[in-house]
Amino acid sequence: MAKRYWYVILTYIIVQFSGLLGAPLLINLFPISPFDAVVYWTIFSFIAGLIVILIIMKPDMQMGSTRDASSLGSVILWSILGIFMALFAQGIAVTIEMELFGIDPGSENTQQIMDITRAAPLFMIIPAIIAPILEELIFRKIIFGSLYKRMNFFFAGLLSALIFGFIHGEPQHILIYASMGFVFAFLYVKTKRILVPIIVHAGMNTLVVLAQYSLSPEEIQRQLDQLQMIFMGG
DSSP, X not given: OOHHHHHHHHHHHHHHHTHHHHHHXXXXXXXOOHHHHHHHXXXXXXXXXXXXXXXXXXXXXXXXXXXXXXXXXXHHHHHHHHHHHXXXXXXXXXHHHHHHHOXXXXXXXXXXXXXXXXXXXXGGHIIIIIHHHHHIIXXXXXXXXXXXXXXXXXXXXXXXXXXXXXXXXXXXXXXXXXXXXXXXXXXXXXXXXXXXXXXXXXXXXXXXXXXXXXXXXXXXXXXXXXXXXXXXXX
């Protein structure tokens, strides 16, 4: 793995944990609530982290695309198709978790994000845009890409997808995150353009955020029950 990739991963880790120092700093400097401090610092740190990572990865962007990379038309096609593929994979994973393992389909991580987004709508740019870009650059281009050079697609996809799942802090839903990670990895290999999994990831997150933004927990649960009926036939 190139040295600059380790710098990218380090930057991402710093962004994830910078709030432990950044939020208290904002509280001491400005007359804002702890909640606002966390929101403002998260938005600032993610945007700053993305800028730093893009600067570090400038050599990759200057290399350009490979000769057999997908055309613009294929990028659009696979981006649209990829969203349906990822949603389908996620639906299958949710059903397996519920039916075979008895795992509650609700995601604490998603619920926390939505609670923050409802209270501070500007926060929406993090799960909808910034986070997908960062995660695809790290988990697909860097981690999966490095593994794929040393092993076949299945094992490279499995390892990177498992890491992708555990980093979200919900090991009980590892199957859901891993299923999406596999789809994103497939799209990256198929098109040879990291832009495609970025678009699909951002598209999925945006759909989830917009769909749940105005829904109550009861309405969300009803939709999950309907999803179970679709896949299990009642």
